Amino acid sequence: MVICNACRYCEGYCAVFPAMELRRSFSNGDLGYLANLCHDCRGCYYACQYAPPHEFALNLPQALARVRSETYAEYAWPRPLAGLFQRNGMFVSLLTSLGIAVVLIFTARLQPSAILYGPHRGPGAFYAVIPEAAMIGVGGATFAFAMLALVMGFLNFWRDTGGGPVAQARSLLKAASDVLTLHNLGGGGYGCNNRDEAFSQTRRYSHQAMFYGFLLCFASTCTAAFYEHVLGLAAPYPFLSIPVLLGTAGGFGMLIGTAGLAWVKVGSDPAPAANDLLGADYALLALLFLSAATGLLLLVLRDTRAMGILLALHLGVILSFFLTLPYSKFVHGIYRSAALLRHAVEHTR
Ligand code: SF4
Numbered sequence: 001m002v003i004c005n006a007c008r009y010c011e012g013y014c015a016v017f018p019a020m021e022l023r024r025s026f027s028n029g030d031l032g033y034l035a036n037l038c039h040d041c042r043g044c045y046y047a048c049q050y051a052p053p054h055e056f057a058l059n060l061p062q063a064l065a066r067v068r069s070e071t072y073a074e075y076a077w078p079r080p081l082a083g084l085f086q087r088n089g090m091f092v093s094l095l096t097s098l099g100i101a102v103v104l105i106f107t108a109r110l111q112p113s114a115i116l117y118g119p120h121r122g123p124g125a126f127y128a129v130i131p132e133a134a135m136i137g138v139g140g141a142t143f144a145f146a147m148l149a150l151v152m153g154f155l156n157f158w159r160d161t162g163g164g165p166v167a168q169a170r171s172l173l174k175a176a177s178d179v180l181t182l183h184n185l186g187g188g189g190y191g192c193n194n195r196d197e198a199f200s201q202t203r204r205y206s207h208q209a210m211f212y213g214f215l216l217c218f219a220s221t222c223t224a225a226f227y228e229h230v231l232g233l234a235a236p237y238p239f240l241s242i243p244v245l246l247g248t249a250g251g252f253g254m255l256i257g258t259a260g261l262a263w264v265k266v267g268s269d270p271a272p273a274a275n276d277l278l279g280a281d282y283a284l285l286a287l288l289f290l291s292a293a294t295g296l297l298l299l300v301l302r303d304t305r306a307m308g309i310l311l312a313l314h315l316g317v318i319l320s321f322f323l324t325l326p327y328s329k330f331v332h333g334i335y336r337s338a339a340l341l342r343h344a345v346e347h348t349r
C-alpha cells in the first residue's frame, strides 16, 4: 500500500487506488475494506513495474486476495465457526455431500418404494414424497440462520472499517447501482485481465449471468411461497406460471454464469492468483451449478417416476447451500457490497 501510495501509476484503474490515497497509514479495518473493494481484475499486476522479477516482487491482486480471505474468517458469526474458512473448498464439498446423503437417506427411510418411485402429478405432488412441514421447517430454519449470520458479518465488517450511519441517500443509490450493474467489473469498458495482459469481458458477463440467475431463482421461490400461502395454490405449478418462468430463466442464468466463471478460472494466469484459495471458489461454483442443474432436471422430469429421487436430490443440494452460505465464498458478495457502500460514502463526502 505504501509503495502504491508513492507510485500512484494505477490510480485510474479501479476504486481501490483512489480510496488508498485517502490514507497514509492502514489499520486492519482499512486493509479489509480495500481488499474487498478490489474485484481482482489483475490489471495492476500486469502494469506494475515493481512486480516480479523486480526485487520488491509486488503482487497486489494476490496480496489483496489473501487479505479478503482473512476478512471472511475475521467477521464470521458466530466466531467459533470462523475456522470453517480454512480449507474451505474441502469443507463446502464435504458438507454438500453430507447434506445430499442425509436428505436421500431420510426420504428413502420415510417413504415406501411405491411412494418414492411412484408417479405423482397435480397440486401437492411434491408433498406426497417429502412432507410439507419437514420441507418448510428445515428449509426455513437453515435459511433464517444463514441470513442472521450474514447480517452479523456485514455489521462486524461495517463497524471495523469505520462504522457510522449512511447519512446521504446519494451514497446508497451509488452503492446499489455499483452492486447491481457490477460496474467495476467493466474495467472502464475494457474488462479484466483473465489470462494475460489482454482485456476480456467474459468474467463480467459470466458473473452477471450467475448473479441475476440467482436473483431470479430467489424471486421464483418468493413467488411460489406467495402462491402457496396467500393464494392457496399448491406446487408444482404449470410451465407458464410466474414461479416456473422465473426459476427456469434463473436456472439457465446460473448454469451459464457458473460454467463461464469456472472456465475463466481454469484458463487464468496463476501468477497474480492466490492459488491455495481457489478450492473455495470452485466449491461454491459447483454448489451453485448443482442447485440450478438439479432444479431444472426436476422441472423436466417432475411427471415421471424419477420425481421422488430428484426432489430429494435437489432439496439436499439446497439444504447444503443454506448451511454453507455464511461459511463459503458466498460471503464475498456481502463484504464487497459493504465495501462499495463505504466507498460511496467516502466518495460523496
Ligand atoms: S501496483 Fe505497481 S504500478 Fe500500480 S500503483 Fe502500485 S506500485 Fe505503482
Ligand code: SF4
Pocket: 010, 013, 014, 015, 016, 017, 037, 038, 039, 040, 041, 042, 043, 044, 045, 060, 061, 064
Ligand atoms: S486487481 Fe484490479 S481491482 Fe484489484 S487493485 Fe488491482 S486494478 Fe484494482
